[in-house]
Amino acid sequence: MALQLRISGLHHEVLKQHLLPADGREAVAVALCGRYNSGGNKILMVHDLTLIPHNECYTREWDLLCWPTERIIPYFERISKTDLAILKIHSHPGGYEKFSNVDDKSDHEFFDSVFGWTTNNEPHVSAVMLPEGKIFGRFFFNDLHHEPIDNVSIVGDIIHHYKKKNSHIIDEFAMRTIQAFGEKTYQALKSMTVGVVGCSGTGSPLIEQLVRLGIGKIVLIDPDTVEFKNLNRILHTTIESAKNHAPKVDVIAKAIKSIGLGTEVIPFQTNLYDSIDSLQSLIACDAVFGCMDSVDGRHLLNQLCSFYLIPYFDLGVKLEADGNGGVEKICATVHYIQPGKSSLLTRGQYTMEDVRAAGQYRRNPGEYENLRKEAYIKNVNVNNPAVISVNMQIASHAINEFLNRIHPYKCDHPSQYAAGTIDITEGYIVNVAESDFETDPYLRKKIGRGDIVPFIEMPELS
Ligand SMILES: [Zn+2]
Known part of the structure; x- marks a missing residue:
C-alpha cells in the first residue's frame, strides 16, 4: 500500500508562514482533506485549511505545543457527514526529523477523538513541517496504529516530493x-x-x-x-x-x-x-x-x-x-x-x-x-x-x-x-x-x- 499526502503550493505557502514564525516556536494548523482510494493507493489532499492562531495556544515552546480544538469543530461536523479526512500539522522549528514522545501522546488523543466523529474507517493524517518547508508524516488508522507516509508532494510553482526513501541505482x-x-x-x-x-x-x-x-x-x-x-x-x-x-x-x-x-x-x-x-x-x-x-x-x-x-x-x-x-x-x-x-x-x-x-x-x-x-x-x-x-x-x-x-x-x-x-x-x-x-x-x-x-x-x- 502506498500512502501519499498532496498539498497545493498555495496552501503550502500559507502553512509555511504560519508554522515557521520568526519567534522560532512551534505552531499548528488543521486541514480538511479530500481522498483518493484506488488499488493500493491512499492519497489525502489538502482541501481547506484552518490555522490555529499563535495567541490561542495554551503553550508554545520550541519543542512543545498545547492548543484548543474549538476552532475546528466545524471540521469534525463535516467529517461526520462526508468522507473527508483530517490533517493535523505542526512544526519542528528546531529541525527534529521524527515524531517525539509528546507527539505520540497528543496524536493518539487527537485521532481517538477524530475517529469518534467519523462514520467510516478510513485513515487520517498527522504531519510535521521542518525549517525550509519540508514535510513528513504518518497516517492514523481506525485502530489508532500509524504508518509513515511514503510521499508528500507539494504542487506549486515548484513540484516537491518528500519521500520516505529515494535510492534508485544510477543507470x-x-x-x-x-x-x-x-x-x-x-x-x-x-x-x-x-x-x-x-x-x-x-x-x-x-x-x-x-x-x-x-x-x-x-x-x-x-x-x-x-x-x-x-x-x-x-x-x-x-x-x-x-x-x-x-x-x-x-x-x-x-x-x-x-x-x-x-x-x-x-x-x-x-x-x-x-x-x-x-x-x-x-x-x-x-x-x-x-x-x-x-x-x-x-x-x-x-x-x-x-x-x-x-x-x-x-x-x-x-x-x-x-x-x-x-x-x-x-x-x-x-x-x-x-x-x-x-x-x-x-x-x-x-x-x-x-x-x-x-x-x-x-x-x-x-x-x-x-x-x-x-x-x-x-x-x-x-x-x-x-x-x-x-x-x-x-x-x-x-x-x-x-x-x-x-x-x-x-x-x-x-x-x-x-x-x-x-x-x-x-x-x-x-x-x-x-x-x-x-x-x-x-x-x-x-x-x-x-x-x-x-x-x-x-x-x-x-
Ligand atoms: Zn512535535
Whole structure:
C-alpha cells in the first residue's frame, strides 16, 4: 500500500508562514482533506485549511505545543457527514526529523477523538513541517496504529516530493542528464509516474524525452489508431502500423519497451470521457501532460488536476495556413496549471460555449454538423495542419518547463513561466507570469476535494 499526502503550493505557502514564525516556536494548523482510494493507493489532499492562531495556544515552546480544538469543530461536523479526512500539522522549528514522545501522546488523543466523529474507517493524517518547508508524516488508522507516509508532494510553482526513501541505482544512460540537472532530479524522475493524454504530434516526442530522461512509469491515453496521414509526425509509427490500424498507444508502448530503459507503461486506447479507469490512472500520476486539440479534453484535465492536486502541462499548437500552401502564423504554447491559481478557462484558452460545442461534436458528430450549419453551435477545428518540427519544438519546451519545476534552473523564479508561447513566424518566446492571470474562483474552492459524486462535479463522467 502506498500512502501519499498532496498539498497545493498555495496552501503550502500559507502553512509555511504560519508554522515557521520568526519567534522560532512551534505552531499548528488543521486541514480538511479530500481522498483518493484506488488499488493500493491512499492519497489525502489538502482541501481547506484552518490555522490555529499563535495567541490561542495554551503553550508554545520550541519543542512543545498545547492548543484548543474549538476552532475546528466545524471540521469534525463535516467529517461526520462526508468522507473527508483530517490533517493535523505542526512544526519542528528546531529541525527534529521524527515524531517525539509528546507527539505520540497528543496524536493518539487527537485521532481517538477524530475517529469518534467519523462514520467510516478510513485513515487520517498527522504531519510535521521542518525549517525550509519540508514535510513528513504518518497516517492514523481506525485502530489508532500509524504508518509513515511514503510521499508528500507539494504542487506549486515548484513540484516537491518528500519521500520516505529515494535510492534508485544510477543507470549509465543517465550520467549526462545528471551532469546537467543533478542526481536528485534523476532520482525524482525515476520515481515519478507521469500521464500523457494524446499520443500524436506533440505527445509522441514528449513521451520520447520523458523515457530517455528515465521517467519511472508512464500512463498513455489516446483513442486513435495510426493512419497514413500520421506518418509525417508520430515517432515509431511505420507504414506497417498504418496498414494494420495499430492503436497509437500500442505502437508507442512497444517502442518504450524496446528502448529498454526500464520505464513501465500503462496504455489506454480510449477517449478520456469514455473511461473512468483511465482517469483513475491519471489521478495516481505525479504530473499530467495534455497533448490534444480538443477543448473538452483540456477542460476535463484542468478540472481533474484541481480536484486531485496534480501539476498539469497543457500543450497547444496553432498553425494557420493561408490556403495556398503557405503559412500565416505558427504559434505554440505550453501552459503550466497548478491547483488554486488560474485555469485554462480564466487564461482565455476557451469559453464554456467552446466546451459545449466540443462535447456535442464528440458525442454525436452528425448532429453537431447539422447544428453547425444552422449556426446553432460554434465551429470545432478537427483537422488542423500539423508539422513535426513545430511539434517537437513545443514538446521540448514543455519538458524543459517540467524540469525547471523539479529543479529550477532558469534565470527567473518558475512563477514567471506560467505560460510560454513560441512564436515561430516572428521568432521569439513570450512568457507570462502566474500573477498576470486571474484565479479561477470555481476551481479555487474545489482544490483537493478528491473523490466526490458526481465525479469531479461532471455528471457526464459518473
Ligand atoms: Zn512535535
